[in-house]
Amino acid sequence: MVRDLSVELCGVKLDNPVIPASGTFGFGKEMAEIYDINILGSISFKGTTRDARFGNPTPRIAECPSGLINSVGLQNPGVDAVIAHELPELRKIFRKPIIANISGFSIEEYVECCQKLDKEEQVAILEVNISCPNVHNGGMAFGTSPESAAAVTKAVKAVTTKPVFIKLSPNVTDIVAIAKACEEAGADGITLINTMLGMRIDIARRKPVIANKMGGFSGAAIFPIAVRMVYQVAHAVKIPVIGCGGVATAEDVIEMMMAGATGVQVGAENLRNPYACKEIIEELPYVMERLGIEKLTDIIGIIE
Amino acid sequence: MQRVVLTVTKNEALTPLIYEMHLAGDVSGVTRAGQFVEIALDGLYLRRPISVCNYDEDELTIIYKVVGKGTDLMSQMAEGTQLDVLTGLGNGFDVDYECQKPLLVGGGVGVPPLYRLTRDLIARGREVTVVLGFNTESEIFYAEKFEALGAKVVVATADGSQGIKGFVTDAIRESGVEYDYFYSCGPLPMLKALCLATTTSGEVSLEERMGCGFGICMGCSIMTTNGAKRVCKDGPVFKKEEVIW
Numbered sequence: 001m002v003r004d005l006s007v008e009l010c011g012v013k014l015d016n017p018v019i020p021a022s023g024t025f026g027f028g029k030e031m032a033e034i035y036d037i038n039i040l041g042s043i044s045f046k047g048t049t050r051d052a053r054f055g056n057p058t059p060r061i062a063e064c065p066s067g068l069i070n071s072v073g074l075q076n077p078g079v080d081a082v083i084a085h086e087l088p089e090l091r092k093i094f095r096k097p098i099i100a101n102i103s104g105f106s107i108e109e110y111v112e113c114c115q116k117l118d119k120e121e122q123v124a125i126l127e128v129n130i131s132c133p134n135v136h137n138g139g140m141a142f143g144t145s146p147e148s149a150a151a152v153t154k155a156v157k158a159v160t161t162k163p164v165f166i167k168l169s170p171n172v173t174d175i176v177a178i179a180k181a182c183e184e185a186g187a188d189g190i191t192l193i194n195t196m197l198g199m200r201i202d203i204a205r206r207k208p209v210i211a212n213k214m215g216g217f218s219g220a221a222i223f224p225i226a227v228r229m230v231y232q233v234a235h236a237v238k239i240p241v242i243g244c245g246g247v248a249t250a251e252d253v254i255e256m257m258m259a260g261a262t263g264v265q266v267g268a269e270n271l272r273n274p275y276a277c278k279e280i281i282e283e284l285p286y287v288m289e290r291l292g293i294e295k296l297t298d299i300i301g302i303i304e
Numbered sequence: 305m306q307r308v309v310l311t312v313t314k315n316e317a318l319t320p321l322i323y324e325m326h327l328a329g330d331v332s333g334v335t336r337a338g339q340f341v342e343i344a345l346d347g348l349y350l351r352r353p354i355s356v357c358n359y360d361e362d363e364l365t366i367i368y369k370v371v372g373k374g375t376d377l378m379s380q381m382a383e384g385t386q387l388d389v390l391t392g393l394g395n396g397f398d399v400d401y402e403c404q405k406p407l408l409v410g411g412g413v414g415v416p417p418l419y420r421l422t423r424d425l426i427a428r429g430r431e432v433t434v435v436l437g438f439n440t441e442s443e444i445f446y447a448e449k450f451e452a453l454g455a456k457v458v459v460a461t462a463d464g465s466q467g468i469k470g471f472v473t474d475a476i477r478e479s480g481v482e483y484d485y486f487y488s489c490g491p492l493p494m495l496k497a498l499c500l501a502t503t504t505s506g507e508v509s510l511e512e513r514m515g516c517g518f519g520i521c522m523g524c525s526i527m528t529t530n531g532a533k534r535v536c537k538d539g540p541v542f543k544k545e546e547v548i549w
């Protein structure tokens with residue numbers, strides 16, 4: 001029997017729910033060298049900012065039990081270079097709808113980036129990462145208060161035509177309040193979760209492992225937290241949710257969807273297994289068969 | 305890049321902390337001296353990057369120092385152990401660079417990738433001098449192997465227990481070696497001192513802590529005179545002129 005893996009996010013049809021998470025797949029080029037990336041549902045490309053950024057000093061990576069900490073610091077060539085160079089290259093290797101991941105340090109910056117990427121034909125969804133510090137507000141991340149999350153959402157929605165997904169930070173006390181504030185401000189969907197703030201210390205050298213001291217923790221270890229937050233948010237909002245955090249297997253994809261996700265992103269797992277997304281997509285029909293699932297859409301949010 | 309399963313066919317201590325491991329299987333992904341592999345290890349999240357020391361049709365050699373959990377696990381592996389390995393990572397050295405008398409400079413566990421490089425350069429008729437720097441006599445490895453390939457070998461130890469006392473830069477000066485290009489791999493302070501001391505052009509293999517090892521995560525970026533570069537994908541080998549110290 002043929003299993004139906006297709007899902008729909010705000011009218012954007014995906015052949016399957018599997019999407020590499022922003023920052024863990026570059027702009028697809030390196031992965032296209034080892035497999036046909038057109039099997040993916042979509043791609044969320046590396047977080048793009050208005051200006052080019054080199055990012056943080058190295059070491060930027062720390063090994064952790066079942067995960068890693070990264071402090072890349074949003075290294076990217078800037079939105080104009082992404083549009084001029086990266087997207088034309090991506091178009092040659094990927095013919096499906098893509099998700100543009102956008103970061104900013106002020107509302108004006110989010111607005112400018114979103115406005116520009118909204119005009120790109122292949123961009124189907126704008127994914128706004130609000131885990132970044134607001135330089136005009138003492139560096140407090142936009143995603144840590146319902147008010148500032150809503151303010152970014154409203155400003156971006158006012159200048160764009162495509163579905164806007166707000167990507168939430170898990171480093172908050174009430175994720176549901178923030179998700180609801182985004183929904184009320186006009187968000188078309190929610191992606192969650194981004195990385196969790198973490199730290200490692202090299203006890204022999206008596207120094208933090210990461211040059212920037214702290215960084216974002218992700219990987220298999222955060223999966224239960226991500227499932228919990230997806231579950232809470234998906235049941236509190238009416239807009240679709242993309243689940244992300246620690247996904248490593250086809251079973252994890254099913255679990256995320258049962259918790260309420262319509263799309264599922266795979267992040268850190270790509271770094272340790274370059275074939276992770278491919279293997280998950282190939283495995284999904286078998287897991288569906290074993291679990292008696294005909295259509296993936298049947299299981300979205302089935303957990304009461 | 306290729307992902308392959310390789311079998312440990314040899315795993316022996318060269319010095320108390322440094323091991324030589326042979327991995328057999330499909331190593332066709334390795335195409336140049338100076339490339340590296342990444343090994344997945346049970347219980348560790350990220351793969352561990354290790355330079356290729358030598359490779360032939362169906363086997364490659366790595367040399368690693370035990371510095372933490374991963375390399376400790378490796379040191380305990382029995383022959384027959386199967387490993388999940390990414391091969392053919394990184395750019396490797398420019399073995400075809402036009403020169404007559406290349407100088408190869410290795411420090412500690414930076415020595416291994418110079419072995420295959422020496423082999424390739426000698427095969428191209430170059431007159432190779434290898435300067436190897438170690439802390440002390442008991443840490444020296446592979447010096448005679450380089451000689452067996454036909455290279456002139458100069459050893460330096462920081463404590464003077466064997467060869468020239470001092471750093472590789474001291475050894476280069478004291479031995480009066482003539483060269484028209486250089487290749488190097490070793491700790492950052494050594495590479496920096498070498499780049500400042502050498503009068504010719506050359507290339508150095510850099511190290512950064514890696515996330516992926518194949519260019520997708522931006523974990524290993526450095527700023528060069530040609531802009532931001534990934535050590536894993538655009539490197540690990542960079543031209544002396546590109547590196548900003």
Ligand SMILES: Cc1cc2nc3c(=O)[nH]c(=O)nc-3n(C[C@H](O)[C@H](O)[C@H](O)COP(=O)(O)OP(=O)(O)OC[C@H]3O[C@@H](n4cnc5c(N)ncnc54)[C@H](O)[C@@H]3O)c2cc1C
Binds near residue numbers: 355
């Ligand atoms: C391109 C490249 C080639 C290398 N070639 C060799 C080689 O030929 N022989 C050799 O002995 N070593 C080599 N290394 C270093 C080797 O990767 C580390 O020593 C190893 O990853 C340590 O793992 P561990 O689990 O034993 O140590 P850990 O307990 O994880 O850490 C101990 C130390 O190892 C280093 N390290 C840890 N993880 C990484 C990582 N992901 N990337 C880089 N460094 C890390 C850090 O400096 C750390 O302080 C190379 C590194 C790179 C980037």
Ligand SMILES: Cc1cc2nc3c(=O)[nH]c(=O)nc-3n(C[C@H](O)[C@H](O)[C@H](O)COP(=O)(O)O)c2cc1C
Binds near residue numbers: 021047523
């Ligand atoms: C190396 C790395 C870089 C990342 N860069 C970005 C980014 O630019 N923008 C963003 O929204 N999220 C970024 N993330 C977060 C991931 O997209 C994802 O939300 C998070 O890692 C949780 O998923 P995981 O556990 O599967 O990694 C990055 C994560 C990693 C590991």
Ligand code: FES
Binds near residue numbers: 517522535536
């Ligand atoms: S380690 Fe991921 S880009 Fe180099």
